[in-house]
Amino acid sequence: MPYSLPSFLVVSSLLFCLGMYTVLTRRNAIGVLMGIELVLNGAGLNFVAFSRFLEPSQTASLLSGQVFTLFIIAIAAAEVAVALAIVLSLYSRMKTIDVEEFKQLQG
Amino acid sequence: MKDIIFNVFILLTVIPCFWVALSSNIVHAAFSLLITLFGVAGLYVLLGADFIGVVQVIVYIGGILILIIFGVMMTQRGKLLPLSIQLPGKVFGAVLTGVILVALILTATRSLWPVAAVLEEPQPTSAAIGDLLLGKYLIPFEVASVLLLAALVGAVLIVRRSVRGE
Numbered sequence: 001m002p003y004s005l006p007s008f009l010v011v012s013s014l015l016f017c018l019g020m021y022t023v024l025t026r027r028n029a030i031g032v033l034m035g036i037e038l039v040l041n042g043a044g045l046n047f048v049a050f051s052r053f054l055e056p057s058q059t060a061s062l063l064s065g066q067v068f069t070l071f072i073i074a075i076a077a078a079e080v081a082v083a084l085a086i087v088l089s090l091y092s093r094m095k096t097i098d099v100e101e102f103k104q105l106q107g
Numbered sequence: 108m109k110d111i112i113f114n115v116f117i118l119l120t121v122i123p124c125f126w127v128a129l130s131s132n133i134v135h136a137a138f139s140l141l142i143t144l145f146g147v148a149g150l151y152v153l154l155g156a157d158f159i160g161v162v163q164v165i166v167y168i169g170g171i172l173i174l175i176i177f178g179v180m181m182t183q184r185g186k187l188l189p190l191s192i193q194l195p196g197k198v199f200g201a202v203l204t205g206v207i208l209v210a211l212i213l214t215a216t217r218s219l220w221p222v223a224a225v226l227e228e229p230q231p232t233s234a235a236i237g238d239l240l241l242g243k244y245l246i247p248f249e250v251a252s253v254l255l256l257a258a259l260v261g262a263v264l265i266v267r268r269s270v271r272g273e
Binding site for chain 1: 109110113114117120121124125127128133136137140143144147150151153154155156158159162163166167170171174175177178179181182191192196197199200201203204205207208211212214215216220221222223224226227229232235236239240243244247251254255257258259261262263265266268
């Protein structure tokens with residue numbers, strides 16, 4: 001593929017869709033987490049690709065895209081820490097991390 | 108030459124990504140995720156985002172992936188459960204994902220993006236990003252730091268309570 005904006009967008013769409021497929025089809029809670037990481041990476045790649053290729057404007061710095069990717073990475077770190085804490089806590093309580101077993105909230 | 112390196116990084120990103128989605132072994136999936144994250148870091152560097160590339164390697168590979176592998180190791184005692192759901196759900200997921208993928212790729216390739224006519228040479232970005240973080244984006248930056256602190260305390264609290272509850 002040539003070094004151009006659509007190539008990067010196609011790569012990040014692939015990352016997003018494979019991540020979504022992982023989230024939808026995994027039974028293992030940690031597998032679901034990996035899918036979420038892929039989705040977040042696709043979003044970050046999109047931001048950086050747009051900040052590189054779009055036409056510069058007078059009002060906003062194009063580096064804003066990279067700043068947003070930084071925020072995405074920070075939020076991903078926080079999200080993974082909390083999610084793994086929940087998974088470990090569920091594991092110590094129910095002895096499994098199969099997401100199909102967690103049905104208590106159905107009432 | 109640049110195109111060759113670019114395509115190598117694309118392959119390095121996308122092929123392990125399929126493995127993450129389709130592998131039947133959670134450890135293989137975790138290590139494929141490692142290669143994918145490295146590939147994305149390389150793509151960031153190719154986009155002239157040196158600082159983001161380094162942060163990606165440090166935070167994702169040095170932090171998040173290690174956490175995930177720890178999680179895999181701590182929850183794999185006893186019998187291994189099947190990693191994916193049964194077939195009808197899989198087909199539904201694949202169809203849904205495929206439709207969205209086609210729509211996204213058509214949007215990406217057919218749209219008229221306001222692309223700059225001449226690409227500037229990549230400049231060092233760290234200083235400019237620092238200016239933005241402590242100027243225009245000061246409040247989101249502080250909120251993110253509070254969020255990280257809250258996540259840290261919350262994660263410890265959740266695990267601690269479950270251990271004490273036993």
